[in-house]
Amino acid sequence: MRKAALHNLGCKVNAYETEAMQELLEQAGYQIVPFEEQADVYIINTCTVTNVADRKSRQMIHRARKKNPGAVIVAAGCYVQTKDTAGLDADIDIVIGNNKKKEIARVLEDYFRERGAGAKKIERLDIGHTSEYEDLTVSHTAGHTRVFLKVQDGCNQFCSYCIIPYARGRVRSRSREEVVAEVRRLAERGYKEVVLTGIHLSSYGTDIGDDLLSLILSVHQVEGICRIRLGSLEPGIITEEFARTLSECPKFCPHFHLSLQSGCDATLKRMNRRYDTAQYEEKCQILRKYFQDPALTTDVIVGFPGETEEEFEASRAFIDRINFYETHIFKYSRREGTRAAVMDGQVPDSVKTKRSALLLELGQKKQREYEEKLLGTTREVLMEESVVIDGETWQVGHTKEYVKIGRKTREDLSNQLVNVEIESRSQIIH
Numbered sequence: 001m002r003k004a005a006l007h008n009l010g011c012k013v014n015a016y017e018t019e020a021m022q023e024l025l026e027q028a029g030y031q032i033v034p035f036e037e038q039a040d041v042y043i044i045n046t047c048t049v050t051n052v053a054d055r056k057s058r059q060m061i062h063r064a065r066k067k068n069p070g071a072v073i074v075a076a077g078c079y080v081q082t083k084d085t086a087g088l089d090a091d092i093d094i095v096i097g098n099n100k101k102k103e104i105a106r107v108l109e110d111y112f113r114e115r116g117a118g119a120k121k122i123e124r125l126d127i128g129h130t131s132e133y134e135d136l137t138v139s140h141t142a143g144h145t146r147v148f149l150k151v152q153d154g155c156n157q158f159c160s161y162c163i164i165p166y167a168r169g170r171v172r173s174r175s176r177e178e179v180v181a182e183v184r185r186l187a188e189r190g191y192k193e194v195v196l197t198g199i200h201l202s203s204y205g206t207d208i209g210d211d212l213l214s215l216i217l218s219v220h221q222v223e224g225i226c227r228i229r230l231g232s233l234e235p236g237i238i239t240e241e242f243a244r245t246l247s248e249c250p251k252f253c254p255h256f257h258l259s260l261q262s263g264c265d266a267t268l269k270r271m272n273r274r275y276d277t278a279q280y281e282e283k284c285q286i287l288r289k290y291f292q293d294p295a296l297t298t299d300v301i302v303g304f305p306g307e308t309e310e311e312f313e314a315s316r317a318f319i320d321r322i323n324f325y326e327t328h329i330f331k332y333s334r335r336e337g338t339r340a341a342v343m344d345g346q347v348p349d350s351v352k353t354k355r356s357a358l359l360l361e362l363g364q365k366k367q368r369e370y371e372e373k374l375l376g377t378t379r380e381v382l383m384e385e386s387v388v389i390d391g392e393t394w395q396v397g398h399t400k401e402y403v404k405i406g407r408k409t410r411e412d413l414s415n416q417l418v419n420v421e422i423e424s425r426s427q428i429i430h
Contacts, residue, residue: 271340395411
């Protein structure tokens with residue numbers, strides 16, 4: 001029996017696809033072992049969203065080769081999808097692009113049969129010209145309470161800084177029937193929370209005559225599922241109807257990750273984002289109208305080409321005003337092949353670092369303020385694990401707002417919904 005080890009880099013969609021590939025290999029008779037152990041096959045599901053992601057992808061490929069020089073090294077996903085054959089790392093034996101991951105077992109079988117031919121095996125398609133949704137599925141995940149479920153792939157937005165449309169292709173959606181069927185299977189296995197995720201989740205269904213709200217309502221009907229959470233959303237999807245309908249769904253979690261990227265209109269325009277700050281703020285107000293203290297989280301890029309000190313300060317003031325629960329800060333990363341890469345006014349790294357630090361400090365302040373409002377309240381927590389903190393056993397899980405909460409007890413409460421009174425900040429786990 002051959003041994004295979006897998007390592008995931010990047011987003012929740014990548015994580016889902018890695019787990020799906022693992023199941024396919026298990027079905028094909030492979031023994032799955034940790035990536036740190038000796039294996040016959042190492043599979044790295046790569047990411048290319050930033051230069052750092054590229055570097056990590058290369059590092060994991062090299063690490064696998066050093067671990068077992070005779071192993072077959074498979075590089076899958078976004079990093080290898082965007083590189084031409086001449087630019088591929090010499091340590092890679094097999095390249096599997098996006099929309100080809102479901103063929104992992106067949107590709108390996110072909111490689112072992114033909115091994116010795118001396119050439120890499122490249123399995124990629126023209127991702128920009130496919131309309132097929134890759135039908136990967138999972139029946140179990142590493143966790144036992146929450147499961148991420150990919151329902152959509154690709155993106156049509158072409159933000160000027162982003163390489164992902166070139167790595168993932170155009171919008172492709174999974175049929176609602178297939179999504180609901182997988183949710184039912186997962187519920188039967190005991191999972192209580194499902195997170196619907198995609199590369200551009202807000203565009204779910206635009207290619208097949210469906211929409212995200214209808215999908216959520218269908219998943220809401222599945223018995224056994226107690227919570228429904230969403231991945232990252234674009235502001236444009238938030239309407240009065242969308243927010244009102246979700247507020248009437250008891251299983252829905254009021255945790256909204258709304259991509260911002262900048263709080264300055266001039267910067268947003270250069271980014272080719274399809275809203276301005278007034279529209280974004282209106283969407284946040286709609287959510288707060290229908291949900292009491294929803295957790296609003298976001299992403300912000302600092303140091304985008306042309307970002308002046310005045311533009312940065314406008315962005316910082318806007319972020320301050322919106323009062324996010326969490327703000328994820330990224331320094332602009334120049335991606336070859338995007339419009340932003342050739343823009344004038346590239347910002348020095350030292351300036352990016354300074355601006356990033358200022359926004360991180362602001363984000364931490366806003367997070368503390370949000371969490372302090374939880375003190376003295378009772379929240380429903382889906383318990384996930386037992387942890388030892390300062391020698392004492394705690395049961396730890398997340399509220400519907402995705403705040404991590406602990407309760408001091410030796411009783412095993414895993415995968416149970418428990419009402420927890422939040423009496424002190426020590427119960428809020430970071």
